[in-house]
Amino acid sequence: MTDALQVATPERVSVELPIAGLGSRAMAYLVDVLLLGAVALVVYFAISFFVPEALNTVLGLGRSTLAIGVALLGGGLWIYWTVFEVAWNGQSPGKRLVRIRVVKSDGSPTTFFSSAVRNLLRLVDFLPTCYPVGVITMLIDKKHRRLGDLLAGTILVRDEKVSLDAYARLEAATASAVEVNVLEIAVKFLQRYDSLEPDARLRIGKKLATRLGLTTLSETASAEDVRNAIRAKLESPNHG
Amino acid sequence: MAETLPAFVTRRKPEWTKLEETLGRLRSGKLSLNEVSELDRLYRRVAADLAVAQARYSNTDVARFLNQLNASAYALIYKPRPAGFEGLRTFYLQTFPRLVRETLGPIKLSAAVLAFSTLLGALTVWLQPETAKVLVSADLRNFIDQRTLWTDSALDAITPGSMALQIFLNNLRVLFGAFAFGVTGGVLTVVVLIFNGLHLGAVIASCIRGGVGPNILSFIAAHGPIELSLIAIGGGAGLHLGRAMIDPGERSRATAIRENAGVAVQLILGCAPFMILIGIVEGFVSPGAFFPWPLKLAVGLFSGFGFWKWLLSAQLVKERRNERLEPR
DSSP: OOOEEEEEOTTSOEEEEEBOOHHHHHHHHHHHHHHHHHHHHHHHHHHHHHSTTHHHHHHTSOHHHHHHHHHHHHHHHHHHHHHHHHHTTSOOHHHHHHTEEEEETTSOBOOHHHHHHHHHTHHHHHTTTTSHHHHHHHHHSTTOOOHHHHHHTEEEEEOOOOOOHHHHTBOHHHHTTSOHHHHHHHHHHHHHGGGSOHHHHHHHHHHHHHHTTOTTOOTTOOHHHHHHHHHHHHBOTTOO | OOOOHHHHHHHHHHHHHHHHHHHHHHHHSOOOHHHHHHHHHHHHHHHHHHHHHHHHSTTSHHHHHHHHHHHHHHHHHTOOOOOOHHHHHHIIIIIHHHHHHHTHHHHHHHHHHHHHHHHHHHHHHHHOGGGHHHHSOHHHHHHHHTTOOHHHHHHHHSOHHHHHHHHHHHHHHHHHHHHHGGGGTTHHHHHHHHHHHHHHHHHHHHHHHTTOHHHHHHHHHHHHHHHHHHHHHHHHHHHHHHHHHHOOTTSOHHHHHHHHHHHHHHHHHHHHHHHHHHHHHHHHTSSSSSSOHHHHHHHHHHHHHHHHHHHHHSOOSOOOTTOOOSOO
16 A cells, blocks of 8 residues: 555554545445435425425525525535534445545544534535545645645545455464465455456465475366365365 | 464464453443553553564564454554534633634734735725726626625525525535645635635625625625634645745755644644634624614624634643544
């Protein structure tokens, strides 16, 4: 991981928070917007039960009333992001789904004021439409912060989900004889076997077999055979 | 001799799982006192595990897992205390007045810009009445020509409630604009202030010229002092932010911007409730002749005086350190 925020916790351990990029942030935003859109749709249909021609009624309102409506909408959006970020530890529903989180630039959890600022500044980042200001700022900034983040002193980081299941299956006695990094590659190989290209399976598998000291494999062994041999060597028989 | 990776995982995994579970319960609700001290113990031990993993098993999934576990534990354990009612009280009794006092320089500057442009607008229209065509909107000019004030007739058309809301939103726009445009180095903040001042001055002058001077002065009397103060504070917040961009002083520019933005936002948020109050006064008290003008004047002067008295002298005591509201 190239982009990461180094945080020294009070326990004197350095924690690394991978910084979220433009893609995941845009994705989280889309999810939030879809969610808000769905809510708006439900509200619209609810209203249309009581008010006939709801849309035309709204469009027929005076300019100043419409302006008030737009301002209230903006305020509502601000409350949505700020309240969720404060209550859900830096995550809105979209961010939670994409597994990213707002933290302060020292890695500590976001506060009400930081979230309030970064979401107020959405208005500026959004200008003139669809966040060009924010996107350009994020492309220039090394830590992918938009203007609101720069002013609020916040960063978006990724919450990674790492599974340790593969390690639980390892045969302790065999694995202890293998170098840590070879073991790690072997575990990854077994995990990702199905998503690898067919010739990559064989190529990587054979190399790994050599490093693991599996000399019994014949030259003509298929990728499947190689995988089974590696699995048999590493994993203890009492686990699936 | 270093422990092998599988042995390390097998030995320590139960505590990692336990920490994950405890964090889950911390997120969803209450932990018993025993569980809290257990959490403290678990967290420190897992922090130690991370240090071990970084030294011996760096760049493995185990190291990444522990890194992630530590990060989420750190975020939950060091979560700032939610600012409840007590925090709000401290904010208005101490923090907000202190911040206003600390940014008095930019606030004075913004007030001066506002006053100067108001005067300029008034003088321009007074001396060159035709400039009113540019500075005062057509609707307003029609009202003045008919020797009525828009605030008198507006009441017939819309209810005071919706008028209060409209005025509140307009004020909020000005206040927020003055602050947000601070990111242009304060340039657009000054522009916003000048436009508002010019407009205000021009409206007053053309009302006086049109013979409805007493009406407009009586309209402004009740809410004017605080409303103009709030706009001056908003402008001051914008200038304070702009100053950090142009002249960060001994701090790095990024630090200066972050710190000044924090102050500016607190100023704006502090002003917001007063915007609501003043919008209500402007919508219900100010228009028409229901309240006599001496009463409006008294309300205006008294509230304006009280507002600044409170800001400038409220509790000049040190804030308690654990009541941190500032983003640091």
